[in-house]
Amino acid sequence: MTSWSPVLPETVWSKVASVLRRELGEGPYNSYVAPSSVKPGPYGDPVLVTPTAYARDWISRNAIRRAQELWTQHDPDARILDVKSRVEYDDQARAAGQTVETKPADLRAQDLRTMSAIPVDATADRSAHRAPIQMPSPAIQSASVPTTAQLTGRITGLQERLTFDTFVPGRGNEFAYTMSRQVASWADGHFNPVFFHGPYGYGKTHLLNAIGWEAQQRRPDARIVYLTAEKFTSTFVKALMDKSTAAFKDEIRGADLLLVDDVHFIGGKTSSQEELFHTLTALMENNRRIVFTADRPPAQLSEIEARLRSHLSSGLVCALDVADQSLRIGIIERKLTQLSQKLGIAGQNPRADVMQFLAERVPGSIRELEGAVNTLVPSAGPRLGSLTLEEAMALLQPN
Missing domain, CATH: 3.30.300.180 (DnaA, N-terminal domain)
Known part of the structure; x- marks a missing residue:
């Protein structure tokens, strides 16, 4: 020059x-x-x-x-x-x-x-x-x-329904919920990165999306990127093929808040792991915030190289545990309210034995629990409030 x-x-x-x-x-x-x-x-x-x-x-x-x-x-x-x-x-x-x-x-x-x-x-x-x-x-x-708008359309995509307002906190997820609110508030003294882990359907994706929505509302000018590990990998591979890795790095590392869902899916993908490692290093050096989710804690992700596992576990590692009975009841009630209003049958609450059956039928995955409610409410319609336990069990029987 x-x-x-x-x-x-x-x-x-x-x-x-x-x-x-x-x-x-x-x-x-x-x-x-x-x-x-x-x-x-x-x-x-x-x-x-x-x-x-x-x-x-x-x-x-x-x-x-x-x-x-x-x-x-x-x-x-x-x-x-x-x-x-x-x-x-x-x-x-x-x-x-x-x-x-x-x-x-x-x-x-x-x-x-x-x-x-x-x-x-x-x-x-x-x-x-x-x-x-x-x-x-x-x-x-x-x-x-590429412009920010172009990149946003390619790799980001928060789900509109997954907010803190629609999340039901309870004994199994209360600490994860509290830490998620802290990250979303942009409060000082945060742990970085934050790593949530738990089995499929325990609310990890819900919390990650909720963080994104809340953080964006609090800082509209902030650059927030949400993507799955699979999307990170496929976008990076495409950038390699298109010889546009510089643009990919420029945009990802420009995030004020990076949210990566299901990071365990990056296991076995050497080049993507290396890129994520350097991305994580760059963001942490610039005090940008990062949140990951996975089905296991970092120490158990044996398919991911050691130095990346070390980075993932260097902040706060937080488990989402099995939802207890009271939490499952709360989730059912929230889901019932949403569906009843949508279908125009508000006020038609199931009998106590039906609620108990729903809560006990799916003791683990919250997603499966919500799926049962999604099946029952439209099937019962206006009869939801008078539905017997036997009728509810019959409606939920697989075809």
């Missing part, structure tokens, strides 16, 4: 960044601006290089115009401040035959956290030097890295 002009950009950027920090607030500044750094562009203009495409998009929408105004006030050369993701900047450098730096030698905005704010002379008139703000066109921005 072209070398700098005699006017040091570090001096200009320190002033720009200090104002952005005050105006944007600590949260957005630390999330998007602080991890970014200023580097020389191909024609000597400065480029704000962000660690991810998501950070680039956020800065382009929310901060670049103000940053350009501030830059022009302090740069006699009136250079244009561009913004690119790390992948874009490195690709451009390689195309120009330049050596890509492995260690940033420039001034990063996060260095300002330990520096006193540098006052900006708001009355300075440099209109003679002011150049028009040039925003990168959408076509150029999306040429090498």
